Amino acid sequence: MSRPDKAYPCHEEPADHVVEMAENRVLSSRSQTIADTLTRAIIDHRLVPGCKLGERELSEIFNVSRIVVRQALIRLADDGLAQIERNRGAFVAKPSMQEAMEIYDALTLVEQGVAAQLSDRLGPAGWAELRHHVERQRQAVAAGNHALADVLGQEFHTVFVRLSRNKVMQEIHAQLVRRTTLLRSLITADFDYCNLLDDHSRVVDLLEKGRLKQAMDLIDTHHRAVVRGYIMDREVFPEMTPAEALAPYLDGKTDGATVPVAPRKPANPSGNGGSTAHVHVHLPKINRAPTSRASTKKTNRGLPS
Amino acid sequence: MSRPDKAYPCHEEPADHVVEMAENRVLSSRSQTIADTLTRAIIDHRLVPGCKLGERELSEIFNVSRIVVRQALIRLADDGLAQIERNRGAFVAKPSMQEAMEIYDALTLVEQGVAAQLSDRLGPAGWAELRHHVERQRQAVAAGNHALADVLGQEFHTVFVRLSRNKVMQEIHAQLVRRTTLLRSLITADFDYCNLLDDHSRVVDLLEKGRLKQAMDLIDTHHRAVVRGYIMDREVFPEMTPAEALAPYLDGKTDGATVPVAPRKPANPSGNGGSTAHVHVHLPKINRAPTSRASTKKTNRGLPS
């Protein structure tokens, strides 16, 4: 064992697989796929906070074994999107107001840091990309396309961070964004998009002029404005079973890598209209299918009022 | 069953378990414990990058089933400490130089953001705590206690982030610190501690005076100085089997005498010239003497955990 050449099974390759790992923290297949699908469903607000994610139920939905589901749930919990209680099961996370503020503070913090780095390092092409993005959102707002404006408003922050050219940071930021998206299931978003859009534009202006401190203050107030529009005391009621909520993502083959951002189902056989590309939870009331075998029993978990 | 209040299982509890979750995102027991142990072993450099983490082998070491080990490995991979290749297995991550720089950049970014927030919000007690910590490290350096100085130098960053009072951010930062610790298995740390200590002190000074931009620049150059001292082309050879590496962390039995971290003789093989001199692992000060119980019970205070 003291031989340096064959001391112990040591996997070594120069830089090939390292690169591909840097691109994506990929690993297995199914548990990751299922975790991605559940993440998608959560940030699409089809699975609302507090909703129980039973292992058996999910394993039947996805047609996999319970163990694969559990591995996926572990991922979700590590991402802060689910919460696992010992011997009780997994639930979609229901962050407290305190945690919501921490998430937004972390987001503020990250974007302030990105701003600081960009103010030093970003080249003209980067500034142009930011301005272009702001312009696109402005046009969407002008056209009255609220949905698109909303998506672009989110995307601005992602583009902003991507310009740091740091995949590690992008992953951290993406995780925070997912958690903020989860928060929207619990809050009433009621703020002025034009104000936020102006903020984006002004941040770019300030940064390009080197007025870093002011830009960072604006980022802070920007996020504070978002949080201020939030009210956490809203009660959310799951209106669908997980099976129904996840149905749009299971087109035939579970092999499909990742469902696109807008789960548009052109040929959805079952009625279930109105599920396309919804960002907010205004799902139609669904008459409970009497076919669900255990729906009568497992459904009733205390939800007062 | 059409009652809206009992629509579907919705887990709800006011705020109790939320708090405990924020404090501790732990879930099961064994897979988390094993993931923690592996993490500990990796950041202690007992498991070096590239080392294979076979499921069967680990399951025998920990006396658990393979599935539990796999769940732990998934956690490690999500944390960036391991790398899973399909049908090939898990290995301790071997970050590329590119990724190393990204990790340090992310760390810089986070700490710059923290600095920005602290410069606005931190009270006198917070500044005092920072100064006290710097002073402790200064005394350690003066006393020639390099090991303690190193630990304190690490800890400064953790304390710094903790003052933001944001658990989400703390967790992100802790993860980044773990990954930087992993990097030390691949690099030769060869920098001047006094300089870094001065940096800490000056950052506190600048921040308290409101000179945010300068403080952030200093944070940047601070981390760049650390990275500059790094050389990634070193080859690391596992000198222990995972069983040997993990033995000190297993319950009860601690044959402390037989497992020092760097048992490899500095008998630098004269062959090999100097090109890719795979000098033996000159572990910096972290190599504390494996006093029996101290190493058994995870000394979570020593390094950010």
Place this chain on the structure above:
DNA sequence: AAATGTTGATTGGTATCCAATCTTGTGATT
């Protein structure tokens, strides 16, 4: 009616088995 067992359901975990894939070693071919 309140307190207290009892039972069912769900999770955490183990063992065993199987399929797919990767590695390795041997053998045939040029």
Place this chain on the structure above:
DNA sequence: AATCACAAGATTGGATACCAATCAACATTT
């Protein structure tokens, strides 16, 4: 002899069945 191809072994990913612990709801008793 060197190289290529193929087969055997090993390892991972996953499925299934099973057991123990725990929690929740129900039923019983005082």
